Amino acid sequence: MADFGAKGYVYIKEGESLNERKTSKGVAVLGFKMRTRRDGWRGKQKEGEQYPPSDWWNVTVFDEARVAPLRNLKNGDYVYVKGTISQTEFEVEGKKRTGYEVDADWVMVAAPKVDTQAATPAVADDDDGPDPLD
Numbered sequence: 206m207a208d209f210g211a212k213g214y215v216y217i218k219e220g221e222s223l224n225e226r227k228t229s230k231g232v233a234v235l236g237f238k239m240r241t242r243r244d245g246w247r248g249k250q251k252e253g254e255q256y257p258p259s260d261w262w263n264v265t266v267f268d269e270a271r272v273a274p275l276r277n278l279k280n281g282d283y284v285y286v287k288g289t290i291s292q293t294e295f296e297v298e299g300k301k302r303t304g305y306e307v308d309a310d311w312v313m314v315a316a317p318k319v320d321t322q323a324a325t326p327a328v329a330d331d332d333d334g335p336d337p338l339d
Contacts, residue, residue: 207289207290208287208288208289208290209286209287209288209289209290209307210285210286210287210288211239211241211262211285211286212241212283212284212285212286212315213239213240213241213242213262213283213284213286214239214240214241214281214282214283214284215237215238215239215278215279215280215281215282215283215284216237216238216239216240216261216280217237217238217278217279217280219280223235223236223237223275223276223278224236224237225272225276232267232268232269233267233268233269233272233273234265234266234267234272235265235266235271235272235275235276236263236264236265236266237264237278238261238262238263238264239261239262239264239284239286239307240259240260240261240262241259241260241262242258242259243258243259243260260305261304261305262286262290262305262306262307263304263305263306263307264286264288264307264309264312265306265307265308265309266309266312267308271309271311271312274314275312275314278314282314282316283314283315283316284312284313284314284315285312285313285315286307286309286311286312287309287310287311287312288307288308288309288310288311289307289308289310290305290306290307291305291306291308292304292305292306293305293306
């Protein structure tokens with residue numbers, strides 16, 4: 206195990222939610238996946254463009270005081286995570302894979318994902334130039 210600190214994006218599959226549960230002793234536990242990009246790229250993918258290489262992390266947060274502020278995490282939120290990392294090996298369809306687990310000491314939401322459709326007021330399209338939101 207080693208110390209870990211990174212920033213990345215929360216990933217929650219469509220139709221799923223954060224993995225929240227309690228241990229047998231009643232301790233709150235919250236789990237989510239996080240994607241980090243090796244080159245720090247944060248832009249939108251353009252048509253035909255490939256994403257830079259990414260690493261995937263299973264992040265686990267223990268204790269009600271740490272879990273409570275994270276219950277509203279959404280897919281695409283940009284977060285900072287600091288904690289302890291461990292590595293696991295497993296097989297999928299006969300291929301060996303490596304997984305990374307992070308026991309988070311703290312998680313900070315750096316930039317919640319904004320729904321630009323909901324955040325943009327309705328205005329008439331007067332076609333006077335490029336749209337700054339495109």
